[in-house]
Amino acid sequence: MTTKRQRRTPKLTIVSLLHYIRLVYRSVLFILLVIWYIRFRLGLGDGLTAEIEKYPGILILVWLVFVIEMIFRFFPSRYESPGCQKQFARNYIKSGNTDINIPENHATFLVALIWIIFNGIFGALHMAGIFDDEIMILLCSAYSICDIICILFFCPFQTWLLKNKCCSSCRIYNWDYAMMFTPLFFVRKYYTWSLLALSIALMLRWEITFFRHPERFSEQTNEYLRCENCTEKLCTHKRQLWRLWKQIEQYTAKRIARLRKP
DSSP states (O other): OOOHHHHSOOOOOHHHHHHHHHHHHHHHHHHHHHHHHHHHHTTSSOOHHHHHHHOHHHHHHHHHHHHHHHHHHTSOOTTSOHHHHTTSGGGOOBOSOOOOOOGGGTHHHHHHHHHHHHHHHHHHHHHTTSSOHHHHHHHHHHHHHHHHHHHHTOOHIIIIIIOOSSGGGOTTGGGHHHHHTGGGGGSOOHHHHHHHHHHHHHHHHHHHHHHHOGGGGOTTTBGGGSGGGOSOOHHHHHHHHHHHHHHHHHHHHHHHHHHHOO
């Protein structure tokens, strides 16, 4: 018999709520950039970089938000996902097992290769003059939304390449900002290159920690990564969304079948 406790719907954690907040303001930023870009193409305004630089207050605010987000990743925080917090010594809970098993580690090279080739194509189009700086900024903003979608709803890297159980055990969690800001390499502005430089520093810190302390990244050796110690519980929300999607599919199929009946 199902108990009241088992039936209780999991509450949204603070960490999960922060992800949803990021999704909202990154989406708003993307919409504003698209509007500016359309105006530029219609001859009703300047290019994105020129428009952005007309409002230094907004530019500094957006830049600071991303800088602060990345700086927080360098230090232990209970307001960050366990996925990026496992690198710190204070979150290493010894399991007693010394068998370090990170099966998705080899797939990281494939992820890196795919990402470099994928963005290399966009970079080549930029250097050929087909893509301008505005397109690269829009691409970066779109990546920032995809980053949160991967965390909250669906991650193609997790599903098709890395095969990790959840974000907490993700081998490349702290690659996200470097991947997000990759297109900014081709936009020669102090605010774009500074974001890219900090994101690369964050990724390098992550990789150095992994090679020095791989035991912190393995569920077999670090109990912090096990489900019972998770403070995020995003998997429950993902399962709820998948169940809702399946219900919608089933309902739609029934409706179509009913309409097809003579």
